[in-house]
Amino acid sequence: MRIEGAVGLVTGGASGLGAGTARMLVERGGRVGILDLPSSAGAALADELGDAAVFCPVDVALADQVERSVVSVAEHFGRIDVCVNAAGISPAARVLSRKGELHPLDMFRRTVDINLVGAFDVLRHAVAAMSRNDPGPDGGRGLVVNVSSAAALEGQAGQAAYSASKGALVALTLPLARDLAIWGIRVMTVCPGIMDTGMLAGVDEKRRAALTDLHVFPKRLGRPSDFAALVASFMENELLNGEVVRLDAATRL
Numbered sequence: 001m002r003i004e005g006a007v008g009l010v011t012g013g014a015s016g017l018g019a020g021t022a023r024m025l026v027e028r029g030g031r032v033g034i035l036d037l038p039s040s041a042g043a044a045l046a047d048e049l050g051d052a053a054v055f056c057p058v059d060v061a062l063a064d065q066v067e068r069s070v071v072s073v074a075e076h077f078g079r080i081d082v083c084v085n086a087a088g089i090s091p092a093a094r095v096l097s098r099k100g101e102l103h104p105l106d107m108f109r110r111t112v113d114i115n116l117v118g119a120f121d122v123l124r125h126a127v128a129a130m131s132r133n134d135p136g137p138d139g140g141r142g143l144v145v146n147v148s149s150a151a152a153l154e155g156q157a158g159q160a161a162y163s164a165s166k167g168a169l170v171a172l173t174l175p176l177a178r179d180l181a182i183w184g185i186r187v188m189t190v191c192p193g194i195m196d197t198g199m200l201a202g203v204d205e206k207r208r209a210a211l212t213d214l215h216v217f218p219k220r221l222g223r224p225s226d227f228a229a230l231v232a233s234f235m236e237n238e239l240l241n242g243e244v245v246r247l248d249a250a251t252r253l
């Protein structure tokens with residue numbers, strides 16, 4: 001898939017990994033629909049990126065908003081080639097705290113609703129739009145990239161909800177790729193390690209240094225541009241399909 005001229009739909013596109021992907025697409029001659037919360041910086045980013053970007057305010061956990069926003073991106077640009085599901089939340093709570101408090105069930109449900117059900121809902125509408133694309137030389141019509149986490153594989157204490165939601169995205173990869181093969185649509189999943197994004201906002205310097213030290217090499221936090229470069233390679237290398245890729249500098253949590 002050529003990046004120049006491609007249309008991306010990026011959830012969580014206002015910040016961090018999603019914003020890095022939106023910038024990459026526009027810098028390389030593509031266009032992008034940025035889907036993010038109304039309170040996000042999505043409108044400002046779309047303004048900055050100009051006519052090649054459009055912002056759709058949406059909560060990915062709300063099905064009516066998801067359908068409306070994916071359809072509006074497809075209508076605005078006439079197609080969708082790549083869908084990147086980067087919207088996510090990572091609340092922390094132990095199943096039973098030291099004080100004996102139960103993990104709030106609402107927190108578990110909300111995490112799964114946004115990270116898992118929201119991603120699935122967005123991609124099912126996005127692949128419907130991709131299915132209308134003319135096939136490329138090898139029959140390709142599109143690509144879905146879901147953002148999981150190293151916590152899908154090595155969740156920490158307090159990450160039950162987050163790891164459950166992200167682990168399900170890993171498990172979804174192969175059946176989605178098999179389902180969508182008849183349409184020439186590929187599916188890839190990324191498990192980032194520790195990335196320097198909005199998710200690390202509020203983490204103090206000492207903790208940042210400890211997190212950085214978990215990266216074996218290179219000894220730095222991941223950047224949105226590292227993630228965007230991986231998405232670009234997924235787009236360009238059409239043999240990549242049905243696979244989960246760690247982007248984590250050899251970190252094992």
Ligand SMILES: NC(=O)c1ccc[n+]([C@@H]2O[C@H](COP(=O)([O-])OP(=O)(O)OC[C@H]3O[C@@H](n4cnc5c(N)ncnc54)[C@H](O)[C@@H]3O)[C@@H](O)[C@H]2O)c1
Nearest residue numbers: 012015016017037059060087088149192194195197198199
């Ligand atoms: N930062 C890390 O270290 C790290 C590591 C592994 C995985 N991830 C995953 O990467 C993805 C991107 O996160 P990030 O690190 O760029 O963080 P971020 O906080 O910078 O970006 C997340 C974006 O998702 C949006 N969002 C949250 N809830 C939403 C909802 N209901 N509807 C629409 N948009 C919503 C936020 O507004 C925000 O713009 C997430 O899925 C996260 O779980 C991040």
